[in-house]
Amino acid sequence: MAMTEEQAERMLAEMNEVIRAGEEMRRLRAEMIEMFAALGWSQEKIARIAGMSQPAVSKQMARHRTARHRTDDARRAPSAPRLSLDQYDxxxxxxxxxxxxxxxxxxxxxxxxxxxxxxxxxxxxxxxxxxxxxxxxxxxxxxxxxxxxxxxxxxxxxxxxxxxxxxxxxxxxxxxxxxxxxxKGAAYPADDPAGGPAADPAPVPxxxxxxxxxxxxxxxxxxxxxx
The missing domain is CATH 1.10.400 (GI Alpha 1, domain 2-like)
Known part of the structure; x- marks a missing residue:
């Protein structure tokens, strides 16, 4: 029995889903690591709880910072997050x-x-x-x-x-x-109406x-x- 194009398409679509999910999870982990660093945790501590080596954590943080600096998010580096549930974005x-x-x-x-x-x-x-x-x-x-x-x-x-x-x-x-x-209002920091950057970006990931x-x-x- 020959494989149909529809069967092959479904197989590849499922594989693509897994690949996309993996890429998104790697990006998310990099963001979370940077956020933990903003809490004042050392790279050694982050490496231990993440099950990674310290050089791997350092490399991932550097890669994520480089990617972020290519975008408008450069001025919005993740800072220590609020941990209260009472947030409404x-x-x-x-x-x-x-x-x-x-x-x-x-x-x-x-x-x-x-x-x-x-x-x-x-x-x-x-x-x-x-x-x-x-x-x-x-x-x-x-x-x-x-x-x-x-x-x-x-x-x-x-x-x-x-x-x-x-x-x-x-x-x-x-x-x-x-x-x-x-x-009401923006959930994330926005540019100043006059055209300049927001003076005090909100501390969000x-x-x-x-x-x-x-x-x-x-x-x-x-x-x-x-x-």
Missing amino acids: TPWLEGRLWGLAEEISEICESDSENSRARHGAHGTARCARAVAALARGKKGFTPRHVDELRRLVEADLRLNRAELPGSYQAAYDQIARGLDVPP ASPSARRALACRIQRDVLRADA
């Missing part, structure tokens, strides 16, 4: 939603395994596939995908109310209000991806602490 809220969905998926999977062991039952969070697709880079944070994730999280919160802590619903309500009513990743991690840790 869209990438931050999307990252919180992502973290909440990951926690729901893990709890439902754990409950499902316990239930299968006792009764042979099976249950998976409705948001689990969307969370996996986001984590693998198969889906991006487009308005359609974010809205889809919201509907799935809402369903999981409703159907698993007895198993999920009340803090999960409270977190979702806060995230939803923020996404439904975007904050270099990209929305970094904002999402940081918010996702913090949201998960807060939910676990509150559980």
Whole structure:
């Protein structure tokens, strides 16, 4: 049986997705490393927690700085981030939603395994596939995908109310209000109306991806602490 063009196209499309996800993750790691350096952490410390050699960390930071200086982001070097959940730019809220969905998926999977062991039952969070697709880079944070994730999280919160802590619903309500009513003013530093650069750029990481990743991690840790 001969392979069709359609089969080959699907195979290569899947490979391209993996390659793109890998490239995006490498860029994100470089941004996060630079942000950790802004916290005052030494390259040796960053190398240890990242599972990298110190020369590799140094080389990656230098490469990322060179790439950034070729763009308008040169004056917006990542600085020490705010770690409060009470931030309302869209990438931050999307990252919180992502973290909440990951926690729901893990709890439902754990409950499902316990239930299968006792009764042979099976249950998976409705948001689990969307969370996996986001984590693998198969889906991006487009308005359609974010809205889809919201509907799935809402369903999981409703159907698993007895198993999920009340803090999960409270977190979702806060995230939803923020996404439904975007904050007034720019979420990121903009040029001065007179044409010059902003005098005091806001201390944000270099990209929305970094904002999402940081918010996702913090949201998960807060939910676990509150559980």
